Amino acid sequence: MFREIGPVSAHPQTTWLFESMVDAALAVDVLSGRILAANEQARRLLATPDRDLVESSIIAIFPGQAAALTVFTEAVLHKGSYWTRSLTPLGADGAQIHVECIGSRLLSLPDPSILLTFYDLEQRHRRDLDAQADDHVRGGIAEWRRTERLFQEIERSNQLILRAAGEGIFGVNAEGKTTFVNPAAEAMLGWETGELIGRDMHASVHHHRPDGSHYPHQQCPIYAAFRDGAVHHVEDEMFFRKDGTGFWVAYTSTPIRDRGRLAGAVIIFRDISQRHEADERLRAALAEVDRLRERLQRENAYLQEEMALERNHRGVIGRSGAIRKILSQVELVAKTDAAVLVTGESGTGKELIASAIHEASTRNARPLIRVNCAAIPRELFESEFFGHVRGAFTGALRDRVGRFELADGGTLFLDEVGEIPLELQGKLLRVLQEGQFERVGEERTRHVDVRIIAATNKDLRREVREGRFREDLYFRLDVFPIVSVPLRERVEDIPLLALHFLSGAGRKLKVEGLTLSEGDVQKLCAYDWPGNVRELQNVIERAAILARNGRLFIALPEGGRSAAASPAPVPLSGAILTEAGRRERDRASILAALASAGGRVSGPNGAAAILGIPATTLASRIKTLGISARDWTAPAPGTAAD
Numbered sequence: 001m002f003r004e005i006g007p008v009s010a011h012p013q014t015t016w017l018f019e020s021m022v023d024a025a026l027a028v029d030v031l032s033g034r035i036l037a038a039n040e041q042a043r044r045l046l047a048t049p050d051r052d053l054v055e056s057s058i059i060a061i062f063p064g065q066a067a068a069l070t071v072f073t074e075a076v077l078h079k080g081s082y083w084t085r086s087l088t089p090l091g092a093d094g095a096q097i098h099v100e101c102i103g104s105r106l107l108s109l110p111d112p113s114i115l116l117t118f119y120d121l122e123q124r125h126r127r128d129l130d131a132q133a134d135d136h137v138r139g140g141i142a143e144w145r146r147t148e149r150l151f152q153e154i155e156r157s158n159q160l161i162l163r164a165a166g167e168g169i170f171g172v173n174a175e176g177k178t179t180f181v182n183p184a185a186e187a188m189l190g191w192e193t194g195e196l197i198g199r200d201m202h203a204s205v206h207h208h209r210p211d212g213s214h215y216p217h218q219q220c221p222i223y224a225a226f227r228d229g230a231v232h233h234v235e236d237e238m239f240f241r242k243d244g245t246g247f248w249v250a251y252t253s254t255p256i257r258d259r260g261r262l263a264g265a266v267i268i269f270r271d272i273s274q275r276h277e278a279d280e281r282l283r284a285a286l287a288e289v290d291r292l293r294e295r296l297q298r299e300n301a302y303l304q305e306e307m308a309l310e311r312n313h314r315g316v317i318g319r320s321g322a323i324r325k326i327l328s329q330v331e332l333v334a335k336t337d338a339a340v341l342v343t344g345e346s347g348t349g350k351e352l353i354a355s356a357i358h359e360a361s362t363r364n365a366r367p368l369i370r371v372n373c374a375a376i377p378r379e380l381f382e383s384e385f386f387g388h389v390r391g392a393f394t395g396a397l398r399d400r401v402g403r404f405e406l407a408d409g410g411t412l413f414l415d416e417v418g419e420i421p422l423e424l425q426g427k428l429l430r431v432l433q434e435g436q437f438e439r440v441g442e443e444r445t446r447h448v449d450v451r452i453i454a455a456t457n458k459d460l461r462r463e464v465r466e467g468r469f470r471e472d473l474y475f476r477l478d479v480f481p482i483v484s485v486p487l488r489e490r491v492e493d494i495p496l497l498a499l500h501f502l503s504g505a506g507r508k509l510k511v512e513g514l515t516l517s518e519g520d521v522q523k524l525c526a527y528d529w530p531g532n533v534r535e536l537q538n539v540i541e542r543a544a545i546l547a548r549n550g551r552l553f554i555a556l557p558e559g560g561r562s563a564a565a566s567p568a569p570v571p572l573s574g575a576i577l578t579e580a581g582r583r584e585r586d587r588a589s590i591l592a593a594l595a596s597a598g599g600r601v602s603g604p605n606g607a608a609a610i611l612g613i614p615a616t617t618l619a620s621r622i623k624t625l626g627i628s629a630r631d632w633t634a635p636a637p638g639t640a641a642d
């Protein structure tokens with residue numbers, strides 16, 4: 001088959017038909033393999049400048065495919081027509097062409113011959129794609145137009161509402177593109193309607209979350225409305241204006257259906273920035289209230305604790321080392337009947353200590369009688385202490401019971417004991433030694449069982465040395481000495497004392513809810529207090545009187561503590577001290593301690609104990625600072641600073 005062939009002419013009647021075929025076609029003589037005719041399409045598809053199709057061999061078009069071509073031709077002759085995609089002719093550009101090759105037997109010719117038609121598969125594929133694209137474009141535009149019409153209808157029929165609504169309203173189609181925007185939305189978003197129409201709504205106004213993280217549109221509840229068909233209501237998200245600033249919104253995204261198909265959504269939103277801010281403020285206020293409540297609870301617990309402490313300490317407030325020491329001394333001595341001598345500056349709590357001892361003693365069911373020795377006229381001392389009978393002296397119109405008798409079974413507190421006239425001190429000594437006395441103007445000796453607590457702000461040793469106080473009486477009284485510590489040496493007690501005085505002031509003034517702020521406490525602690533606790537009490541009482549809405553008005557006396565309040569000021573404020581200043585302060589403090597301890601350095605009531613340092617340390621400081629006994633006072637024999 002396909003032997004060499006000579007030239008033939010095309011059949012003249014079929015030429016026009018053959019030429020006007022859409023696909024490339026060749027007429028081939030099967031026996032010679034000669035191409036008898038080729039139409040215009042075939043020439044375009046297969047001819048090359050140096051290859052004339054007609055009269056050339058078909059094998060030249062299918063190089064290397066002779067066997068396949070023979071099989072195919074046999075099939076065409078046998079079946080009348082046949083097709084294959086396995087033959088790939090050589091195209092005009094020299095490349096193999098993917099074609100569908102259809103063969104049909106040509107009965108009109110004398111020799112067995114076939115018509116080969118080639119469908120260019122690649123071209124067909126391109127046409128398919130174009131056709132699909134055309135369909136898509138035609139359908140898409142129609143779809144878009146319908147959706148557009150739908151949203152235009154919504155916009156038109158609701159024009160009045162859209163214009164009047166305070167809420168922002170806009171529509172999006174199923175691709176998330178904005179379809180209409182009402183004036184309120186324009187105003188809130190800062191975008192013109194024209195700028196938004198057709199733009200991706202999410203990317204324009206909803207691109208970030210309030211925390212600044214990117215908001216992918218797959219997660220956007222607005223778009224979810226036309227994906228799941230549900231109404232989405234969101235309370236606390238942000239929309240962004242054209243200038244990039246964000247504002248809090250609450251919005252509802254409602255899906256729009258067109259003939260059952262989800263066509264988009266209408267979004268109605270409100271600017272809730274103000275509400276959000278108010279909520280935030282409320283939240284912050286509530287958190288503050290919680291914080292304050294917790295603090296109050298803590299303070300209350302603290303106050304309860306302090307009040308318990310106060311009860312245990314029988315009215316002596318404080319947790320400083322000095323107060324703790326005093327309280328342990330009180331507990332210790334209260335169990336005995338020993339005479340106690342309380343020394344210390346005025347207003348440092350000497351009477352309080354006396355009353356604490358009495359309260360803690362077994363005598364507490366009997367009275368604590370106080371005698372202020374400084375307030376009794378000299379001539380009335382005896383009568384005041386021991387009583388008198390009617391007519392004992394001018395003006396003694398009836399019998400009078402003396403303080404010793406009143407205190408029988410209880411405690412007699414001799415305040416300002418250093419003021420007792422020398423001539424009476426012997427009689428006092430007698431009653432202390434023997435428990436016996438006589439009323440003025442009476443012979444009868446009376447017996448009493450009285451515990452004596454004396455107090456003084458004088459240096460009794462000096463009084464003794466200078467002959468103003470009997471030494472034997474002094475030793476009688478000073479069985480158990482307690483030193484009351486000035487306020488300046490126990491700054492840490494100031495907050496508790498202030499609270500204590502404040503609650504007292506509140507009760508007195510019948511005012512409730514007076515509170516001490518942290519700032520008040522800091523102010524009070526920073527002040528350079530003198531020794532007298534009454535000054536603190538006065539400041540607090542004044543502050544309570546001037547208080548407004550429970551807030552105190554703390555007015556501290558100007559110029560710090562008065563120089564008269566203490567012989568040896570010890571600065572406690574946090575001021576910067578020079579080295580010289582520090583030495584001066586140390587010196588003053590040691591002198592004060594020595595004065596208060598009557599020159600004793602060591603021992604429980606010695607200056608070292610008052611200062612809270614070892615006696616050896618104090619001794620070495622005294623030496624370094626060149627302090628001599630003369631600097632604070634002339635020392636009593638045997639008790640001088642060592």
Ligand SMILES: Nc1ncnc2c1ncn2[C@@H]1O[C@H](COP(=O)(O)OP(=O)(O)OP(=O)(O)O)[C@@H](O)[C@H]1O
Pocket residue numbers: 315316317318323344345346347348349350351352353415455457484497500533534537
């Ligand atoms: N540790 C304390 N706790 C509670 N209140 C105190 C304390 N120290 C002093 N005060 C108060 O200070 C005021 C003076 O105290 P007190 O009268 O006891 O001092 P004093 O040394 O006896 O004074 P004076 O030498 O003037 O007689 C009182 O109101 C007292 O309650």
